[in-house]
Amino acid sequence: MxxxxxxxxxxxxxxxxxxxxxxxxxxxxxxxxxxxxxxxxxxxxxxxxxxxxxxxxxxxxxxxxxxxxLKTGATASIGLLVEDVADPFFSLLNRSVEEEVLRRDSVLLTASSDKDPNRARKMILTFCARRVDGLVITLPEGGDEEYLRAELDAGTSMVFVDRPPRELDVDTVIVDNRGGARTGVEHLIGYGHRRIACFTDRPDLYTASERIAGYREALEEAGIPFDPELVFSSATTREPVDEPLGRMLASDDPPTAVFAGNNRTSINVIGALRIHNTSLAIVGFDDFELADVVVPGITVVAQDPKAMGQIAMRMLYKRLDGDVSPSQTVTLNTRLIVRGSGELSRDAVLAAR
Amino acid sequence: MxxxxxxxxxxxxxxxxxxxxxxxxxxxxxxxxxxxxxxxxxxxxxxxxxxxxxxxxxxxxxxxxxxxxLKTGATASIGLLVEDVADPFFSLLNRSVEEEVLRRDSVLLTASSDKDPNRARKMILTFCARRVDGLVITLPEGGDEEYLRAELDAGTSMVFVDRPPRELDVDTVIVDNRGGARTGVEHLIGYGHRRIACFTDRPDLYTASERIAGYREALEEAGIPFDPELVFSSATTREPVDEPLGRMLASDDPPTAVFAGNNRTSINVIGALRIHNTSLAIVGFDDFELADVVVPGITVVAQDPKAMGQIAMRMLYKRLDGDVSPSQTVTLNTRLIVRGSGELSRDAVLAAR
Missing domain, CATH: 1.10.260.40 (lambda repressor-like DNA-binding domains)
Incomplete structure (x- = not known):
């Protein structure tokens, strides 16, 4: 530049x-x-x-x-960039951000990066060209952050959500992905499981890599060897997983449980288990609307997208109001919601085979 | 005015x-x-x-x-007002509109009315104060349209989606709610059902009233008397329906099938059936992400929010490009997706009691 x-x-x-x-x-x-x-x-x-x-x-x-x-009483424009406004997690974050925007009589511009750094850059620069006052950003992996630094220097406030920036010094709201995943996998280990498959998003994604790390930490703590054959990371969360699950089930030492790295992956795993007509214990990261309606209900490590949006917007408005104190990172804890799928014991799974 | x-x-x-x-x-x-x-x-x-x-x-x-x-090459701002950006149907519509906005290098302002006409009015007037070029609107029931007429007269283009305007002469994209509901209920009648419960949104809502009308038309055509005791319209689609369903099941002539008026109602009905530990045939209006993962899969009358967004945006951009031809209403057909829940026969339901 x-x-x-x-x-x-x-x-x-x-x-x-x-x-x-x-x-x-x-x-x-x-x-x-x-x-x-x-x-x-x-x-x-x-x-x-x-x-x-x-x-x-x-x-x-x-x-x-x-x-x-503040002086003229004019109201702010806020730009929100998420991965996909139609994703169950991000649509709830979107709505939460909107509520805060409404309370302040601001307007909200929204866009989806679709995991594409070029698209993200284009959207954010378009927001900035329209002179938004503040940005709430889930930045996809793989792009540079320099254009954001220029906007930051030019006085645009911004808060990162879901994933931290690599280099920028900005307010950030994330969840404890690693700790949440560790808790979920420990829960499965507590029911006797030692062969636990892990289905996640692309490992270059911050949230996915943290969740895989939590998965590995839980195994290590329990003295269970890590087996890369049990880990499947898909390029897209919409991809069916019946093939990789089928390979794992056909192996000499098949899994008795699955840790699913996000809401859509949980849904894909449930679909794949139906195709293979088998049941495994499941703990999924992210809650989703039907998790308590399927049988058994899906035990999840829940995030709180509403709280994430609220906290991000409070941080952003503090900056817009002139706060120049050092930037903060808020890490939200996750919550294990027990519904049945995660409490299927290893013995029960093996007995049903 | x-x-x-x-x-x-x-x-x-x-x-x-x-x-x-x-x-x-x-x-x-x-x-x-x-x-x-x-x-x-x-x-x-x-x-x-x-x-x-x-x-x-x-x-x-x-x-x-x-x-x-057009003259200056400046790009447009589009305002989208839906009922709830976190609703599965509207979040898909939102994403579809965003794709069209991106193709035209415009920006998208979004807001949720939360079914509140005052909130809708506030949001739309805020959009207009920010000088959006065009609006895509799902207007909640119960408010007036006069402020929209003023904006229309002032040159703001607008397209109504999901629900038609009451009086305004504007381009509109809706689905054949009545025909879709009729098809869904006819499908249940085809499996021998004569006692079909109907769970819907508030009947003052355009889409709900159309779907109830389709339900009644299907009954009438088959010579089945309409029983108001079998119809439950809830104020909110998030409300559980286990109580009204319980009342119906406890009656002398309980239903053997359910027509659910929208995606969240379908989910609520599935939950209520679990609570009452019974199974009824189900056809739901609106597809949803887990409809083919629950057992049995949910037979639905599917809308296409992606097509709705695409068509609405093409209509809107035509107006922005200067088209002053008479306004149009495009009615999209629905599609019955058979997955199992709608093919449970009356005999099978009664046999399981």
Whole structure:
């Protein structure tokens, strides 16, 4: 990124934002003139307008900076980027963010990255071009974060949800994926299982890698050797898993239990078990709408997307209100919900074979 | 609504929009001056700005009118109001609309009405205050449409989805709710059922009332008397239905089948059947993610929210591109998906009692 000296200075102090005073100093005009230009009044000379606009450009000053927002009573635009607005987890997060946005009379722009870093970048830059005041972001793996740093330096507040940033210093809300997965797998081990299959999302995904790590930690603690043949990571959560499950079931030492890494994977595993006409103990990460309606009910490690959205929005509005304290990471605990599928013992599974 | 003469004239020709030329004529200035004011240039006298703004106000002219959008290459903002972005049906509609928005480099503002007409009105007026170019709306029952007429007259394009407007003359995409429900209930009648319970949304909801009408039509055609004791309409689709189902099951002539009016009602019915430890034949309106995973799989009358979103957005963009042809209503057919629950015969249900 090629930027002027002014922007580089701002970049060195990521929590400070250019103020109208800074713009006035750089433009060589009074603060009142900057205010008139910024608010589109007409009684300013062309020369002053040009000088102010150049200074705004150079300093990365935003017209919609929080100070102006509060001063004029104008309301904020918030951009939300999730993986997929139609995913059960993200649609609940979306709704929760919307409720907070409504309470503050802001508007919400939404988009799905579809796990594509280029699409994410395009969407976020489109949001920024529309001058959103704040962003709530679940960034897909694999892209760079530099364009976000530029927006951050230019005064756009942002909060990361579901996954932490790699390098950016921003507020973040995540869940304890590793601890939650460990609890879920320990629960299965408690029912005698030693051959526990693990179906997850792509392992380069932060949440998936953390959950796999939790799975491995639980095995290790119990002295159960890790067997890569029992781990299947799919490129998409919509992919059926009956083939890999079939391979595992046909092996010499088949699994008696499954840890499913997310809601759609749980659903896929239930479907695959029906195809193979067999039952295994199941614990899934993420709750889902029908988990207590299928028979047996699905024992899950539940996240709370509503709380995640609420906390993220409170953090974001604090920044919009001018808070420049150090950035925070909030880690939400998960909750094991026992419904039957996770309490099928190893002996019961083997007896039914 | 109290409006000036200009607006009333426009209101009489709902498909015509005020142009810059109209504004110039009313303001008594040249088109170039209007353009400079609209685009925020500074070389205009305070007097002309006031005259142009007054004319804009009076004519309901929009800065973001499609002509300007096309001319300057600026891209559109689309506002989507659904009942609940976290509902399985509307989250899929949301995603579909987003894909079309992405293809056109527009941005999407989203909101949930939560079935509250006041909330819907607030959200839509907020969208309009942010100068969205077009709206896709599922309007809750019970509110007035007058504020929408004003926005329509002012040049905001809109498409109604899922439910038709009561009075507004706008493009609409709905599904054949009545025909779909009739097909679903006929399917149950075909398996010998004559006592068919009907669980639906509030009957003042357009989709619910249409589906109840389809239910009644199927009964009537088969010569089965309509029994109001077998119909339960709940205020919220999240409400459990085990109590009303229990009452029906305890009656002298209990139902042997259920027609469930939407996806969440189907899920509630499945849960209630588990509580009462009984099985009835089920056909549900709306497909849902786990319908083929529960045992038996749920036979559904499926809508296609993806197609609904695509068609709505194509209609909307045609309007944004200047199409002023008469408004259209597109009615999508539903599709019966047979999975087992709807093929449980009356004899089989009675034999299991």
């Amino acid at each position: 090629d930027a002027g000296d002014g922007l580089r200075v701002v970049a060195e102090r990521p929590n400070s934002r250019a103020t109208m005073k800074d713009v006035a100093r750089v433009a060589g005009v009074g603060v009142g003139t900057v205010s008139r230009v910024v608010n589109g009044k007409s009684n300013v000379s062309e020369e002053s307008i040009a000088a102010v606009n150049a200074a705004i450009e150079r300093l990365g000053f935003r017209r919609n900076d929080s100070a102006r927002m | 109290d409006a000036g003469d200009g607006l009333r004239v426009v209101a009489e020709r709902p498909n015509s929009r005020a142009t810059m030329k109209d504004v110039a004529r009313v303001a008594g200035v040249g088109v170039g001056t209007v353009s400079r004011v609209v685009n925020g240039k500074s070389n205009v006298s305070e007097e002309s700005i006031a005259a142009v703004n007054a004319a804009i106000e009076r004519l309901g002219f929009r800065r973001n009118d499609s002509a300007r959008m």
